[in-house]
Amino acid sequence: MWWLTRVRSHSMTPTLTDGQFVLTRPLRPTHAVGRGDLVVLDSPVEPDQHVVKRVVGLPGEKVTFDAGQVSIDGRPLPEPYASRSVFRGNYQVPAGEYLVLGDNRDVSSDSRSWSRPYVPRASLRGRLVRRGAVSSRLPATWSGRAN
Template sequence: MFWLTRVRSHSMAPTLRDGSLALTRKLGRRTPIRRGDLVVVDSPELGEPVVKRVIGLPGERVTIAGGRVSIDGRALSEPYASPSMFNDSYQVPPAHYFLLGDNRDASSDSRTWRQPFVERAALVGRLWTGWRH
């Protein structure tokens, strides 16, 4: 099943602009989730569906320091993201994901949510990017 998702913030700029529409495909229960996927998450904290990028997978340690993100000690190449001065470290629990916006200093995401880790069931769709899926 496909639908159009409207981006309702600047958190994914420059990848996605506020107000833009993106073709989205429903995620089945067994659809694999990969790092870098752009997903629609049904956020109970924000009370609405939002678009974010999958950064941390179940069981990984995500470290953000000096504007760089590392996964289990290896720097992540993120040409799509703006650097941020935010610093912290997270251990992603089983069956959960760590999500960030590409416009790091303008994004409400796993770094700022009361519950930073998102259950698999809350990931409802993946945006079609035209080159990866």
């Protein structure tokens, strides 16, 4: 059954605004999760709370942040929806887990700031159903793998 999720922060601005309600569909274990999906997940910092984030790193990928540019396995990731950030760091996403970020990078509490940065597949509860949100996956021409 689908439900309404209320966005409760500015971490997804400008894609989503604080207080906005967005239709959400369940993310069953058999459903694929793709880069760019906007997902509802169990909050890793607030018990019994959910947060909305964007899937950026998929299982097995190396995600690098270098002063505003995100790269996946050495290849720059186009992110027209995200604000630039001064953050730098490297993450190796384990099998069965994901790296998630807010679009408003320098104000978002997300994988980069959580004590356990990777989100298990079982913690992903739903995918937002919103024009421009679900369809904001990268074009098929972006393979995500270094040449």
